[in-house]
Amino acid sequence: MQTPGYKEPLYAPFERYRMMRATQPVFQHPDWGGWQVFRYVDVSRVLSEHATFSSDARRMAQSEGSQGDADPLGSSILQMDPPRHRQLRNLVSQAFTPRMVAQLEPRITAITNELLDHVTAAGEMDVVRDLAYPLPVTVIAEPVDGQRLSTVELLGFCGLLLVAGNETTTNLLGNMILCFDEHPDVVDRLRANRALVPGAIEETLRYYSPVKGMTRVTTTETILGDQRIGPDQIIIAWIGSANRDEAEFPDADRFDIEREPNRHVAFGRGIHFCLGAPLARLEAKVALNAMLDRLPGRWQVADVPLEMINSFILLGVKKLPMTWGA
Numbered sequence: 162m163q164t165p166g167y168k169e170p171l172y173a174p175f176e177r178y179r180m181m182r183a184t185q186p187v188f189q190h191p192d193w194g195g196w197q198v199f200r201y202v203d204v205s206r207v208l209s210e211h212a213t214f215s216s217d218a219r220r221m222a223q224s225e226g227s228q229g230d231a232d233p234l235g236s237s238i239l240q241m242d243p244p245r246h247r248q249l250r251n252l253v254s255q256a257f258t259p260r261m262v263a264q265l266e267p268r269i270t271a272i273t274n275e276l277l278d279h280v281t282a283a284g285e286m287d288v289v290r291d292l293a294y295p296l297p298v299t300v301i302a303e304p305v306d307g308q309r310l311s312t313v314e315l316l317g318f319c320g321l322l323l324v325a326g327n328e329t330t331t332n333l334l335g336n337m338i339l340c341f342d343e344h345p346d347v348v349d350r351l352r353a354n355r356a357l358v359p360g361a362i363e364e365t366l367r368y369y370s371p372v373k374g375m376t377r378v379t380t381t382e383t384i385l386g387d388q389r390i391g392p393d394q395i396i397i398a399w400i401g402s403a404n405r406d407e408a409e410f411p412d413a414d415r416f417d418i419e420r421e422p423n424r425h426v427a428f429g430r431g432i433h434f435c436l437g438a439p440l441a442r443l444e445a446k447v448a449l450n451a452m453l454d455r456l457p458g459r460w461q462v463a464d465v466p467l468e469m470i471n472s473f474i475l476l477g478v479k480k481l482p483m484t485w486g487a
């Protein structure tokens with residue numbers, strides 16, 4: 162269903178990204194002074210060169226002129242630099258090893274099927290309310306091995322998991338349905354060949370990246386693109402733009418579930434690369450396979466205007482009514 166009403170809000174940033182990549186790929190905002198970066202090569206560098214582009218919440222707050230780290234996520238590894246980042250990441254990464262994550266598959270499958278049990282007979286659901294929201298939050302809320310973090314760090318990490326691990330995965334599942342709705346042949350191809358499922362998930366991550374951008378602050382003067390940037394400058398690296406950059410992805414605006422290679426930056430780059438990536442990929446794979454098993458016929462998003470979530474950094478919709486059947 163390709164009504165402009167629903168496509169427009171999702172497409173809007175991509176038009177702007179395209180223009181900025183072509184005309185002002187490293188751009189300083191005239192009012193607030195912060196920098197925005199749009200090309201794949203520059204976004205990758207900002208995300209991964211942590212000595213020059215810091216994630217430190219306190220440094221960022223000072224550059225913005227605010228009082229300090231009022232943001233509870235300021236105590237999470239997402240907003241820390243080495244060496245404390247390395248210490249904490251080593252600790253928590255034990256819960257996210259491929260073996261630990263693989264062990265969750267039966268439980269994720271059971272939760273997914275329980276959620277689909279409530280809707281299959283009706284022939285319709287709100288993808289966000291009935292599946293994409295409750296699945297990741299239920300998986301995350303179940304006990305993890307007890308590890309030792311300070312109380313503040315523990316609270317920061319819980320907050321990070323709730324935001325970083327839930328809304329993002331919710332949006333990945335919702336955005337996947339939007340991609341399929343725009344490309345109805347894909348569902349039939351997936352039904353015929355389940356080996357294409359991982360590629361469909363990777364292409365959704367690239368095409369409608371659930372995290373639009375991440376923020377850094379410069380520690381020193383540096384050259385980015387053709388711009389000289391001083392120290393203590395806020396930089397937004399637009400992941401959603403990097404993932405549509407023609408210089409990296411031929412025919413970048415085409416949704417191609419067999420795209421190879423697909424070196425998207427939807428999970429970031431470098432030392433902050435998403436810890437939950439294996440879990441998000443597994444949840445998406447289980448959910449998509451269960452939907453392919455249990456929701457027959459044509460999947461169709463309702464012909465109503467879809468409302469974007471209110472977020473500077475996340476891309477997704479608030480509600481996503483869909484039907485299936487003959």
Ligand code: HEM
Nearest residue numbers: 238239325326329330333375427428429433435436437441
């Ligand atoms: C589709 C789903 C997801 C997307 C698109 C996503 C995206 C990202 C991105 C872009 C970063 C890098 C941030 C930066 O460089 O500043 C990140 C970091 C992180 N993500 Fe995810 N994420 C997802 C799911 C999850 C899940 C399910 C969890 C945990 C259960 C999680 C936990 C984390 C953590 C702990 C970090 C911080 C890593 C660090 O700073 O070392 N994420 N994520």
